[in-house]
Amino acid sequence: MSQRVLITAGASGVGRAMAEAFAEAGAQVWVADVDEAALAACPEAWQRSRVNVADEGSVASLFAEIAAEWGGLDVLCANAGIAGPTALVEDVSLDDWRACLSVNLEGAFLCSKYAAPMMKAQKSGAILITSSTAGQYGYPNRAPYAAAKWGMVGLGKTLAMELGPHGIRSNVICPGSVEGPRIEGVMEREATAKGMTRDQVYAGYASGTSMGSFVEGRDIAAMAVFLASDGARLVSGQVIAVDGHTVNPDPKV
Template identity: 65%
Template sequence: MSVAKKRVLITAGASGIGRAMGEAFDMEGFDVWVSDLDPEALSSVPPHWRRSHVDVANEDAMAAMFAEVERVWGGLEVLCANAGIAGPTAPVEEVALDDWRNCVAINLDGVFLAAKFATPLMKQAHKGSIVVTSSTAGQYGYPYRSPYAASKWAVIGFAKTLAMELGGFNIRCNVICPGSVEGPRMERVLEREAATKGMTRDEVYQGYASGTSLGRFVQASEIADMAVFLGSDAAKAVSGQVIAVDGHTVNPDPKV
């Protein structure tokens, strides 16, 4: 890594992809700080990680957390803006406005607020890396998941704008687009989508797996490996990029 100080804050870092990111950065010698809305998950992270119970869509709570980061650490090298929710699975005419707004608040507002408060810390040091978790739904669309897809497209535009805005301060911003990731969250998506499409869970699973060149779902650790690369000096000339870690999606809406 060849950086004097290595400090990373990961939103939604207590489980799933965020937890895998924390473990990967920890292995590389980073000090790790995770935020999460789930107190039980937070209680299970390694004891040497710092942790905050925070709603990423709450501006006051996010401001307070980053003020604590500045007080305790004095700076920040890497931000992984990872928090997100699946949102409703339904035809667009059946999506409630409140469900739409909640999905956008977590997935888009949460990224905005994390970047808003991390950026001053990075500007002080004239260096930093912001890694945003989007989705292949932000590249291709996602039937029956309109709030999720819209928010994931939006964070890509936001991240590309940040890369342009912050490049002069030696701050990079890149986007990771996971595909179908093995784990409890995707299992919930599979069950909901199966119910919506009148299919079995296994049929939906096979449809997604067969829609990739590698013919499989990806692991959270594989997403984490990309985050560590983008946060490291090895990627010091990589900014404004959207990188899919998805086994190469060749059919974003496979039919079975």
């Protein structure tokens, strides 16, 4: 039986790359996203649902659909997230702080909460949480994002301990700077905040890794497919960076 894989924020970016990689590996793919246009552009072979992971009712309805259609779930990729504000901590509003934690941390929690009973019933499953290297280091001007991503690491490790006795694994993937529209927006805001150019910020991010490079969505997707495979059957509770090896999370250019 092919794997049944749910990917949140799966209609674009890293999530889309994950969906394509799992589909190529022969899995059944279900993508959940808030972007209806991006969902409509996904392959017809994929199951698609408009879901707000920060809303429990929306998440509960999604998992009810999955139970009715698939009868279970083998892999949860809790991938949804937003960048949050780029500002010094004293300039971050409480509303922006809460919005960032709600989508990133609470979204991963809610999806895990509803996936766990389904996986326990079948005594197997894999939960993959997309955190960030911001969940491993301090991240100036991004306090809400870093706090959420650190929280996701704690969530993933705790799930591994709770669910391991039921045959369920949980791991956390920490992407570095991923090429694409989201990081472009972050770099533009950071450039403005620091009085730098976008290219200077880009060079600084890349030089902060030993391999001198950003990563691509396919790099994250390849790790997800591996962690969900039998080849990683005893890999659980791990936090794995796919980032070109970050050596300085806040390089000065």
